[in-house]
Amino acid sequence: MPTTRPGRPYVVAVDAGGTRTRVACVDLEGRRLSGAAGPAGAWHHDDDAVAHLQETVLEALRSGDLAREDARALVAGVAGVSRRGGDHGDRSLEWARSAYALPELACPQVVVNDAVTAHRGALAGEPGVVVVAGTGSMVLAITTDGDEVENGQLAHYAGGARHLAFEAVQQVLVGAAGPDDADLVAALLAAWGAADAAGLRTAALEVDRAGRHAVTRRYGALAPLVTAAASTSPLADRAVRALAERTARGVLLLAPLVGRDPVRVSTTGGVASDPAFRERLREALVVPGATPTLLLPPAGDAVLGAALMALEVAGEARPGAVDRLREDQP
Structure with a gap:
């Protein structure tokens, strides 16, 4: 010992x-x-x-x-x-x-x-809004008075790694993948051990029967495949952009409460820290009439x-x- x-x-x-x-x-x-x-x-x-x-x-x-x-x-x-x-x-x-x-x-x-x-x-320790997105997700504001307010209090939820993968897999299953998505589709099929979309659907149903934790782990592990393909696959770009836009809405819902202009925003977690996600989040935060924000790298x-x-x-x-x-x- x-x-x-x-x-x-x-x-x-x-x-x-x-x-x-x-x-x-x-x-x-x-x-x-x-x-x-x-x-x-x-x-x-x-x-x-x-x-x-x-x-x-x-x-x-x-x-x-x-x-x-x-x-x-x-x-x-x-x-x-x-x-x-x-x-x-x-x-x-x-x-x-x-x-x-x-x-x-x-x-x-x-x-x-x-x-x-x-x-x-x-x-x-500064006031502002932080996006936490990895396995799970939360957008949290801490105001200049020290109050904590999360996006869930305004009936909002953005999503984490598994939700990003849900979007990508579902697009494949409904036939929305195009020729430029071939590499991503191949990677997703390989990750599931499936030969085609029908096999992917069967594998997804088997994971669902294994329970909620199995679903979270299996889909969550696919998120890096999606973000890595965001610059080459239109399907991956749509999936990452959709998550970034939902997340930006949560940030902008909370930003007026912070009491600082512009409102400092940062990200943490495997999905939120990914460069592909951060760039699309930066774009999605620019909304006419919304509280100005400044997206910063995490300290x-x-x-x-x-x-x-x-x-x-x-x-x-x-x-x-x-x-x-x-x-x-x-």
Whole structure:
């Protein structure tokens, strides 16, 4: 069993999404001490999500030889749980804080929706709107007064990786693919092990019978094929553009609430960070009469956001820790 190094205080930052869980342990100077990655930590995408998160955190501690008693705070951004002041997640914050708690750690443990940590990382704590789109999707605004408002509160949902793939696969199934889409169609058929559209339809029905989580994983894995083909395949371009336009609507619904002109917007997550998606989102955000926006590259990811929040919860961050953490992010 590895030896630990008592007396080395640190905080734990967790990003638990529908595809994977990432953990970083950061000392009070803002230096990353260790990290670990594991399977999905979002309960609505994996039946073993809670165990995955807990095991990944403990692996990060083991890999850094960190004593459990030296943890000062843990902040976990978890997909599919409600935000503070909102009830649009599939499970409540109270449930998540109990279910995901690690009894091995005596420090304060904070669970928030992963869009909150993503927002904090992408805009470095500044007001604005952040698009989170990977396995799942949320558009979250944080106003100049610190209020949090999500697109779901205005009856809007854009979609994530699987929705992008739904669009592409359905276009193939209805016969909407043209000659210029041949390479994309071939890639989609190969991914499903199908010889033609009829075989693709049969494979899709088989995945549906396997259950909701199987559908999410299978379709979600196809999203990179679609975005990679967006510049050469009209079908892929339509699919990516449709998702970008739905997402832009969510941003523009929230932008007037932020209280800053232009409103800063950024993106995070596998789909939202893809250059093909970002370029089409930039175009879709230009709407006559809408609140002006400025699409920025993310300052950092959701792990950075969770680490910044954890240092605040700990209340022991050394001078320069936040700047050092931003500089040292991978």
